Amino acid sequence: MKRILLIQIILMAGIVSLAGQSPEERYLQAGGLYGSGDFSGAAAIYRKLWEEGFRSEDLLYNAGNAFFKSGDNASAILFYERAKLLAPADEDIDYNLQIARSRITDRFESVPQLFFVRWFDFLALLASTNLWAVSALVMFLVALMLALVFLTRARARGRLLSFWLAIAALLLSFLLISLALRNNNLVNHNSKAVITCSIVTGRSAPGETGNELFVLHSGTTVIVEQELGAFREVRLPDGNKGWIRSDCMENL
Amino acid sequence: MKRIMTAFVFLLACLAATAQEVTLTVEAPESAVAGERFRIIYTINSTDGQFTPPKFDPSFSVQGPQQSTSRNVQWINGDMKAVSSTTLIYYVSVGAPGTYTIPAAQFETKKITVSSQEKQIVINAGASAQQAPGQQQGQARAAGDAPASGSEVSMKILLSDREVYAGEPLTGTLKLYTRINLSGIQELKLPDFKGFLKEDIETPPLRSLETEVIDGIQYGTGVIQRFVLYPQIPGELRIDPAEMTVLVQERTGARDPFFDDPFFDSFFSSVSTVPRKITTQPLTVRVKPLPEPRPADFHGAVGSFTIESSISGTDAKLNDAVTMTVTLKGSGNLNLSGEPVISFPQGIEKYDPKVTVRSSGTSSGTKVFEYLLIPRNTGAFEIPPVSYSVFDPKEEKYVTLRAGGFTVNVTGTPGDEESAAPVYIPGEDVKYLGQDIRFIRNGKTRLVTLSSPLVSTLHYWLWFALALFIAVLVLVVRKQQIRRNADTAGLRNRRAAKNARKRLARATSLLKSGNKEAVNAEVARALWGYLGDKLRMAQSDITREKCYSALRERKADEDMITELDRILTATEYSQYAPVSEGESPEALVERAAALIGKLDGVLD
Numbered sequence: 001m002k003r004i005l006l007i008q009i010i011l012m013a014g015i016v017s018l019a020g021q022s023p024e025e026r027y028l029q030a031g032g033l034y035g036s037g038d039f040s041g042a043a044a045i046y047r048k049l050w051e052e053g054f055r056s057e058d059l060l061y062n063a064g065n066a067f068f069k070s071g072d073n074a075s076a077i078l079f080y081e082r083a084k085l086l087a088p089a090d091e092d093i094d095y096n097l098q099i100a101r102s103r104i105t106d107r108f109e110s111v112p113q114l115f116f117v118r119w120f121d122f123l124a125l126l127a128s129t130n131l132w133a134v135s136a137l138v139m140f141l142v143a144l145m146l147a148l149v150f151l152t153r154a155r156a157r158g159r160l161l162s163f164w165l166a167i168a169a170l171l172l173s174f175l176l177i178s179l180a181l182r183n184n185n186l187v188n189h190n191s192k193a194v195i196t197c198s199i200v201t202g203r204s205a206p207g208e209t210g211n212e213l214f215v216l217h218s219g220t221t222v223i224v225e226q227e228l229g230a231f232r233e234v235r236l237p238d239g240n241k242g243w244i245r246s247d248c249m250e251n252l
Numbered sequence: 253m254k255r256i257m258t259a260f261v262f263l264l265a266c267l268a269a270t271a272q273e274v275t276l277t278v279e280a281p282e283s284a285v286a287g288e289r290f291r292i293i294y295t296i297n298s299t300d301g302q303f304t305p306p307k308f309d310p311s312f313s314v315q316g317p318q319q320s321t322s323r324n325v326q327w328i329n330g331d332m333k334a335v336s337s338t339t340l341i342y343y344v345s346v347g348a349p350g351t352y353t354i355p356a357a358q359f360e361t362k363k364i365t366v367s368s369q370e371k372q373i374v375i376n377a378g379a380s381a382q383q384a385p386g387q388q389q390g391q392a393r394a395a396g397d398a399p400a401s402g403s404e405v406s407m408k409i410l411l412s413d414r415e416v417y418a419g420e421p422l423t424g425t426l427k428l429y430t431r432i433n434l435s436g437i438q439e440l441k442l443p444d445f446k447g448f449l450k451e452d453i454e455t456p457p458l459r460s461l462e463t464e465v466i467d468g469i470q471y472g473t474g475v476i477q478r479f480v481l482y483p484q485i486p487g488e489l490r491i492d493p494a495e496m497t498v499l500v501q502e503r504t505g506a507r508d509p510f511f512d513d514p515f516f517d518s519f520f521s522s523v524s525t526v527p528r529k530i531t532t533q534p535l536t537v538r539v540k541p542l543p544e545p546r547p548a549d550f551h552g553a554v555g556s557f558t559i560e561s562s563i564s565g566t567d568a569k570l571n572d573a574v575t576m577t578v579t580l581k582g583s584g585n586l587n588l589s590g591e592p593v594i595s596f597p598q599g600i601e602k603y604d605p606k607v608t609v610r611s612s613g614t615s616s617g618t619k620v621f622e623y624l625l626i627p628r629n630t631g632a633f634e635i636p637p638v639s640y641s642v643f644d645p646k647e648e649k650y651v652t653l654r655a656g657g658f659t660v661n662v663t664g665t666p667g668d669e670e671s672a673a674p675v676y677i678p679g680e681d682v683k684y685l686g687q688d689i690r691f692i693r694n695g696k697t698r699l700v701t702l703s704s705p706l707v708s709t710l711h712y713w714l715w716f717a718l719a720l721f722i723a724v725l726v727l728v729v730r731k732q733q734i735r736r737n738a739d740t741a742g743l744r745n746r747r748a749a750k751n752a753r754k755r756l757a758r759a760t761s762l763l764k765s766g767n768k769e770a771v772n773a774e775v776a777r778a779l780w781g782y783l784g785d786k787l788r789m790a791q792s793d794i795t796r797e798k799c800y801s802a803l804r805e806r807k808a809d810e811d812m813i814t815e816l817d818r819i820l821t822a823t824e825y826s827q828y829a830p831v832s833e834g835e836s837p838e839a840l841v842e843r844a845a846a847l848i849g850k851l852d853g854v855l856d
Contacts, residue, residue, distance in 0.1 A: 023699050031694045053702035062692040069689070096689040133706040137715055144723040152730045177707075184705045 023054050031062065039069035046079075057087035061096070068100050074218040074250075076100045078194040081221065081252050085187050088125040104219030110237035124182040132183055136176030143169035193234065193249040195220045202242030206231035213242040222249065274298045276359045276368045281463045281470060283374040286349045290465045292342040294357055294368060299323065299336040301361035306368075308344070309352050315343040343468070346375045405430045405498055407476070407530050409491065415538045419554035419585045420645040422481040422537065423453075426494060429471040430461065433501040435525050440476060443492035447485045447539070451587065453478040482585045486541035493531040500528045547641040547650050549593065554643045555584010559592075561638050561655035568627055570664030576623040578605075578638055578655060583616030591621050592640040599629035600660070627662040634659055741788050748785035749852050752778045756848075759841050771837040775844045776823040779816070782848055786855040796820065808854045815847050 021029075030045035046063035060083035068076035080097035087093060113121075124132070146166035153159055198218045203210030206228045214236070216222070222234035222244070231243045279293040296303065299321050308314050317340040324335040346352065354371040405428070412423040428437070437458065461472030476496070483489060502524055542554070557580050564575040578592055586609055596602045603624040611617030627633065637657035644651045706712040755778030762771045784791050787802045800813050822840055 024696065027697060027699065028694075031692060034692050035694070049699070054699040055702055056697040056699050058693040058695070058697040059699065065689055065692045092690045099687060099689050129705040129707060130703075133712060137712070137719075140716055141719055144719055148723055148726060148730075151727055152734070180705075180707045184707045188705060188708075 023049055023052070027054075027056075027059060027062075030066070034062065034066055034069070039066050042066040043070050043072070043075070047075075050079075050082075055086065057083050057090060057093075060086065061090070061093055064093075064096060064100070068096065073100055073103050074194055074196045077104070077219050077221065078196075078250055078252065081192065081194065085125055085190065085252065088122050101219070105217035106220040108220075108237040111239050120179075120182065121186060124179045125186060127179075127183070129180050129183040129187060132176055132180035136173050136180055139169055139173035139176055143167075143173055190252040191224045193222055193224050193232075193251045195222065195244075195249050197245075197248035200244055200248040202234070202236075202244050204242065206233075206243045210243060214240065216244070224249075224251070274301070274359065274361055274364055274366050276357060276366045278354070278357065278368040278371055280354055280371045280373055281465075282372070283376055283463055284346065284465065286346055286375050288465050289343050289345045289468055290463075290470065291468075292344055292354060292371075294340040294342075296338045296340075296359050297335070298359070298361060299338055301359050303338070303340060304358040304360065305340075305342075306355040306357040308342075308354070309346075311348055312344050312346055312352070316340070317342050346373075349375045351375070404432045405434065405500065405528060405530055407494065407496055407532050409494060409532050409535060411481075411535065411537065413537075414535075415540065416483055417540050417554060417643065417645040417648075418483050418486050418542055419552060419588060419643070420483065421555065421583070421585050422448075422483065424479050424481055425475055426477040426479075426532070428458070428461075428474045428476055428496075428498070429464075429466075430473075430498070431469065431471055434461075434472075434498050435501050436499040437476070438497040438499065438527065439495075441495040442477070443494055445481060445491060447483060447487075447489040448491075449482040449484055449588070451480045451482070453480060481537075482588055483537065483539040486539045489537045489539050491535040491537065493534050495529065495531050497527050497529050499525045502526050542643055543648070543650075547652060549639045549652070550641040550643070550650060551590030551592065553580065553584060553586075553589035553640070554645060555582055555586075556644050556646065557582035557584055557589075557642050557653060559638065559640050559653040559655045561657075563635075563658045563660070565660075566658055567661050567663070570627060570630055570662055572626070574625045574627065574660060576625060576635065576658070578621040578623070578640075580619040580621070580640070581617075584642065586611055586617055586619045589619060589642075592638050594623065594638055595636060596623075596625065597633045597635065599627065599631070600633055600635075601626040601628050625660075627660065630662045630664055632659055632661050744785035745788070748782045749848060751785070752782040752848050753845070754778075755781065756841055756845050759837075763837055763841070768837050771841065772823040775837075775840055776820065779820060779823075779844060779848070782851070786851070803851075803854075806855060808851065812847065812850055812854070815843070816851075819844050819847060 026045055026049060030042040030049075033039075033045070034042040043063060043066035046059060046066055049059055050063060060079050064076045064079035064083060067073075067079060077097065077100050080093055080100060083090070083093045084097065143166050146162045146169055149162040150159055150166055153162075195216050195218050200216050201212050202214040202216060204213055205211075216236075220236075222236055225233040225235055225241065227233075227246065228243075230246050232246050232249070233241060233243050234249070235241050275297055277295045279291075279295070281290050284290040294303070294317075305317065319338065319340050321338045322336065326333045326335070352373050352375060354373060356367040356370050358365055358367045408427050408429065410425040410427055413420075416422050426440075426442070455475060455478045458474040458476055461474045464471050464473045560579045560581070562577045562579075564577075568574045576594075578594075580586065580589060591605050591607065603626075605621040605623045608620045608622075609617065610620070635658045638655040639652060640655075641650050641652045643649070755774055759771045759774035759778070762774060780791065780794060783789070783799050784794050787794075787799065787806075789798065789802070796817070800817075803813055803816075819840065
């Protein structure tokens with residue numbers, strides 16, 4: 001009985017020591033593995049950190065690099081896309097993503113997004129959802145105060161000015177709210193997904209019976225439109241749609 | 253007697269001439285190859301007699317003779333003509349080259365003895381005497397490439413090798429074999445040599461045929477075209493047949509039965525020229541790919557080469573050209589050998605090399621790369637040794653050739669270019685060697701744990717609602733307060749005149765008591781109270797000046813303001829001055845009452 005207890009204690013100690021490594025230490029350890037050429041080992045640690053809910057643009061960028069070097073282009077693209085959501089202006093991410101994209105099979109004449117959508121998304125990604133949300137709230141309070149000034153100071157000199165300022169603050173607050181919502185949408189509910197199966201057929205209906213429409217290869221980024229059972233309707237970069245098995249893709 | 257004798261001899265001679273003239277001819281090639289078998293044919297147009305073979309040189313190894321006789325009897329116009337002939341064939345081979353004489357043979361009949369001509373024969377020393385093509389013939393024959401027996405005219409492509417590495421040069425010879433007379437060749441059509449790069453070797457036009465004996469049959473041979481082939485792609489490469497039209501001399505008309513003899517042919521039979529198409533057999537060549545991995549400094553050279561490098565001078569002046577020469581020498585695909593890559597130091601401007609190929613007809617020769625270098629900076633520049641890998645098909649491996657590098661000392665001052673014109677030094681684009689992703693970020697990072705975003709929580713939106721609620725509450729309270737304030741002011745406004753009249757009435761009642769100061773004070777209070785209520789000013793901070801400016805703002809007459817000033821002065825004056833000065837209190841009260849009435853019309 002005593003021996004069992006001892007073993008248990010030793011086991012527990014082992015688990016504790018394993019878990020005791022802080023995420024930052026594991027992150028640095030993965031960097032070391034990458035430097036020494038063990039790309040798949042590094043990729044596994046980065047992925048584990050991601051799955052445990054740790055986020056940082058450097059983590060995602062390094063994960064993309066590790067996957068690229070270990071030959072998994074689809075995962076590399078997935079992680080670069082994720083990293084881009086945290087750091088939309090990072091030039092290294094763009095460069096590596098472009099190289100990873102050049103190594104995949106599928107080529108598309110992509111339909112470009114409208115420029116203001118692109119700008120808005122870029123702006124939305126420049127700060128985190130919560131930063132946008134808090135600043136939206138602050139701006140709303142400012143707008144309310146200015147409105148109160150306008151409404152109560154009957155003969156005060158800055159009445160007109162306070163009116164316009166209140167309107168501006170209110171609009172700004174709405175803009176900030178929409179940025180926060182857009183950021184939340186992009187980061188937490190992104191409809192983009194990356195194909196992970198090496199080859200998968202797109203059909204006209206969910207299930208294995210629909211007419212075959214197209215064939216996709218790993219690494220292609222698609223937009224998920226709806227989900228039905230084990231199938232998802234995806235939109236391709238060139239605008240075509242089709243149904244693909246859900247287990248053949250990974251959401252951002 | 254003597255006369256009879258001469259007549260008899262004459263008769264005899266005539267008889268012999270009319271009956272048959274005995275001839276002995278010999279046919280032998282003018283030249284032959286040492287060790288090869290050739291034929292010596294003796295033809296006698298008689299059967300009854302004794303043939304004495306010639307005394308062959310002891311170095312001749314003779315087989316035979318193979319003897320055949322033919323007899324031909326013809327009756328023409330009742331006369332019988334009997335033609336008989338004997339053919340003796342000797343098969344001879346000579347071991348040592350040289351010029352030999354075949355001595356005369358003799359044929360003795362009862363009446364006459366004839367002898368054949370002496371013949372000279374040149375024996376060639378097989379390989380060495382016949383140069384390259386002869387050598388290939390020998391090889392070809394050894395490989396069973398002899399012309400198809402039975403055909404009178406044929407053509408062959410003889411290849412130096414049938415199994416080569418890609419890029420390894422291959423000599424081809426298109427050769428004609430004939431056993432009959434040809435008067436010419438026409439329309440040579442070579443195949444397109446798919447998969448090969450073909451380079452013609454200058455071949456002299458075919459004028460005369462050489463004699464060659466193959467499997468006992470004598471052929472007239474001639475090289476039509478020689479070329480070098482460089483196989484470009486690995487695999488089984490097929491060489492399609494070459495086509496050619498030859499003009500064959502054919503005998504037409506009846507053969508003369510008496511003179512079946514080559515010598516007389518030209519006189520008694522007519523010969524016509526007939527074109528005949530001949531083709532070669534298709535060939536296949538097995539091309540082996542070059543082994544992988546190829547060295548980085550391999551530029552396609554296949555063969556056995558040596559390399560040398562030289563430089564025009566190791567001391568150079570600034571901006572003066574220096575020539576570095578790299579010479580590739582040997583046999584192989586010189587034309588397809590790329591230039592060596594030399595990493596010249598920075599500060600030396602390099603131009604594309606001038607390439608000259610000097611080949612000696614076949615695939616061997618030299619290829620010279622001349623690099624023009626212009627030093628643009630002073631100092632000692634190290635030109636690294638040239639490293640050039642070639643594939644040696646004999647050893648079946650890559651051989652790295654090296655040639656020495658040089659150190660060039662460049663002197664001169666940068667300023668003193670001989671011409672005043674500025675020297676344009678072209679910039680060079682950065683060379684990109686490859687593409688790879690950028691390296692990871694190795695610094696520390698701030699790992700943020702994933703938290704649910706505020707926008708998807710209810711309390712965030714409740715904050716907005718709360719803020720709005722508080723604002724509305726504040727607004728409502730404030731509005732009420734304002735309204736209340738506005739109410740009291742209005743009340744005061746409405747009651748101002750009434751209060752003032754009350755005070756004035758009290759002042760009137762005070763008049764009876766005769767207390768003058770009290771009356772004045774009451775008048776002043778009535779006026780100040782009235783003004784304070786009407787102008788919405790507190791009694792504590794009301795002054796005359798504020799009152800006057802407020803009244804002027806409300807468009808009150810200047811008379812009224814003067815009247816007010818006077819009354820106020822009077823009340824103050826009577827309050828603090830000794831009694832009986834100024835007006836009577838009764839008049840003051842009346843004037844104050846009149847003024848208030850007037851002001852009430854202006855102020856509302």
